[in-house]
Amino acid sequence: MNLKQLEAFVEVAQSGSFSKAARKLFLTQPTISAHIAALEKELDVRLFVRNTKEVALSPDGQKLYTYARQILDMTDRIRMEFGRHAQEEKTCITIAASTIPSQYLLPEILARFNEKYPGEQLRILESDSAQVAEQVAEGAVDIGFTGTVLEKKYCTYIPFYKDQLVVITPDQPKYREYQQMGKDIYWIQEENVIMREEGSGTRKEAEKQLRHLGIRAERLHIIASIANQETIKKSVIQGMGVSILSRLAAKNEVESGQVLQFPIPDSDEGRDLNLVFNKNHPLSRSVQRFIRTVREMYGIEK
CATH class of the missing domain: 3.40.190.10 (Periplasmic binding protein-like II)
Incomplete structure (x- = not known):
């Protein structure tokens, strides 16, 4: 087994869905399924009980979840502690944001992210929603925050806040x-x-x-x-x-x-404020952490 398989297993366990786990990890659903199948074959157990609506942990799956969660938590600590990972992951996240999220929501998000990942660097560009979507579509920035959805190639929008x-x-x-x-x-x-x-x-x-x-x-x-x-x-x-x-x-x-x-x-209820990223560009671990932080803060379904 490997960390990727355990990470996929934990996400499916937490979300109760292969598709949600795939979105959270920025992988395809077949990849998630392959990771789970490999674990079940190697351990010779059934990890999930599946029905038409959701998946739930089997008794063996519950045991593995406890160990897998500990392994992943310890892995994150090791990566944060030692220099090689810091050099690999200490990249500057470039964020384009329209006025409302930039001035009224981003400060709290940035503070939370900095608290969790103090080694990360951030660069914020403020412009209107149309320019934000354009920058994300062109790959000029890693993440965007917009007050409207504009149809741009490869842009994926995650609504995270209702604004009136x-x-x-x-x-x-x-x-x-x-x-x-x-x-x-x-x-x-x-x-x-x-x-x-x-x-x-x-x-x-x-x-x-x-x-x-x-x-x-x-x-x-x-x-x-x-x-x-x-x-x-x-x-x-x-x-x-x-x-x-x-x-x-x-x-x-x-x-x-x-x-x-x-x-x-x-x-x-008002309009959605959205986090947007380019699904055609590989997301660094730093960017994935940032998106995860926003999801956690606003209780967004994974």
């Missing part, structure tokens, strides 16, 4: 009256609107949600398109107009009473 968009306005009597009128936001068609820049995932999603309400972007009186959301928020506070931003981005200003917040009707 809100309309923000100055804290003025007119808008306080709007708050008393209920959920209707059709009044936005009569207002000066400040939008995020073209290519922004926030803008694409805002236009999509408004279109669902029968409000088309061309009906809006858009007076400015601005990339920097801090500038947008300050412009709204000054009474220049209203805007549509991520609830994450507007949180501090709403709580401090500088702006009013209006949910967008029928937007359900």
Whole structure:
């Protein structure tokens, strides 16, 4: 037996699925099946009880899982401790991220990753969602974080966070009256609107949600398109107009009473923020660790 076989065995045991284990380890399902078959043949035992929906550990499989987990944990410790592995794996992970995940979610992710793997180096590039997807598709970066899904060759998206968009306005009597009128936001068609820049995932999603309400972007009186959301928020506070931003981005200003917040009707749970990687490019162990950290933090099914 070898470590690859044990790693495959542990992932199948933890996820209850050969296909989920394959996605987690960035392998094909036949490869996972071959690893398990080789272990069963060598040990002359049946490791899993299979049915149509899932697989579960057999009594022999439960015994092996305890030992395999210990072996893999010890292997990770050895690799982290000794220099040869450090030289092989001390690579810089290049991450492209759109504004919302970059400013409001990545700091916590990076801190968790650094805590678990202090020897790793990270390089963060901030741009809009369209550019992030392009960089991932071209292999210019290892991982991307986007606020929208753009169909790019070889890009695989993992939704990891639900983000809601809100309309923000100055804290003025007119808008306080709007708050008393209920959920209707059709009044936005009569207002000066400040939008995020073209290519922004926030803008694409805002236009999509408004279109669902029968409000088309061309009906809006858009007076400015601005990339920097801090500038947008300050412009709204000054009474220049209203805007549509991520609830994450507007949180501090709403709580401090500088702006009013209006949910967008029928937007359900919100939009997905996504981790994206190029499935056609080999992922280093460092990148796999990073993706695993995000999955663990946000409870993403493996």
